[in-house]
Amino acid sequence: MSKAPTTAAIDVRGLNKSFGDKHVVRDVSIRVETGRITGFLGPNGAGKTTTLRLLCGLLTPDSGEGQVLGLNFRTQSDAIKRQTGYMTQRFSLYEDMTIQENLDFVARVYGLDNMKGRVTGALDHLGLGDRRDQLAGALSGGWKQRLALAAATLHDPKLLLLDEPTAGVDPKARREFWDEIHDLADQGLTVLVSTHYMDEAERCHDIGYILHGQLIARGTAQEIIAKSGLVTFNGEGPDIGRIVRDLEHKPGVLSASAFGAAVHVSGTDRAALERAIAxxxxxPFAWTEANPSLEDVFIQLMGDKADDRYAA
Structure with missing residues (x-):
């Protein structure tokens, strides 16, 4: 299947959602091109999951306008849901059923044609064929993840939502999972994923950072780092980690962290930062200037240092 021409799979403006007196999503506007993998990052409770559920029609917004998959995301939510796959953070399939029984059940729920062929194809594609008679509850985290992905994509959705999909999964399974997600995107599937892992964010084509319900950073990882204005120094030497507590309280230091036998120090005021490490x-310490990391930028954002530099 060749990749479709680039068009907007999601183009939504002014998205708001409150639960009682808690304003969870605040005036979010976002555009995502077809076949892109967009990562959502932010601390717990920032509004990431709520935003995902609003976009796919699982929750009704208080306000907002726009289209998802060419459909009005407020009035045609049922049609959007039928074209969306959703993989939750918590394994949500039946643990007392086998892999095949779970997929058969999902196929019946969607009313799919050629159910046997679809299920067999999904089993073979994700390497689950030899385990088809194994109970889902007996699977490791990585195999449960494969089964959940098979179930979420069984109906050939156009949009895939992944909510913390690799929590508790070993590094090898995480890499294989992301390889599969990129293969799906290459075939034209649009993917939205929430994650806390910085390396996973960098695997996305672009990312958005949500804080207190607001989308305060949007772009590729490189673009967001470039807009941050951060300066970073890397210090190395014996027992250098002991200076972190002193550095993190110095004027101009936004973050100071130990990484093995090195210390990573960042701030936006170069002169103040150099005075802090002087x-x-x-x-026995040696210092070099380093490129800021995505983690450095997000620590800055979590400290409420965001301003108009991060506007989309």
Whole structure:
């Protein structure tokens, strides 16, 4: 299947949602092109999952306008849901049923044609064929993840939502999962994924950072880092980690963290940052300027340092 021409799979403006007196999503506007993998990052309770559910019609917004998959996302939510796959963070299939029984059940729920062929194809594609008679509850985290992905894509959706999909999964399974997600995107599937892992965010084509219900950063990882204005120094030396507590309280230091035998220090005021590390710029320590990481930027954002630099 060749990739479709680039068009907007999602183009929504002014998205708002409150639960009682808690304003969970605040005036979010977002555009996602077809076949793109967009990552949503932010602390717990920031509004990531609620935003995903609003976009696919699982929740009704208080306000907002626009289209998802060419459909009015407020008045045609049922049609959007039929074209959406959703993989929740918590394994949500039946643990007392086999892999095949779970997929057969999902196929019947969707009323799919050629159910046997679809299920067999999904089993073979994700390497589940030899385990088809194994109970889902007996699977490891990585195999449960494969089964959940098979179920979420069995009906050939145009939009796939992944909510913390690799929590508790080993690194090898995580890599294989992301390889599969990129293969699906190459075939034209649009993917929205919430994650806390910085390396996973960098695997996305672009990302958005949500804080207090607002989308405060949007773009590729490189674009967001470039807009941050951060300066970062890397210090190395014996027992250098002991200086972190002193550095993190110095004027101009937004973050100071130990990484093995090194210390990573970031801030937006170069002069202030250099004054902060000046007492330690001598033997046995060695300092070099480094490129800021995505984690550095998000620590900055979580500290309420965001401003108009991060506008989409």
């Amino acid at each position: 007492p330690y710029r001598k033997a």
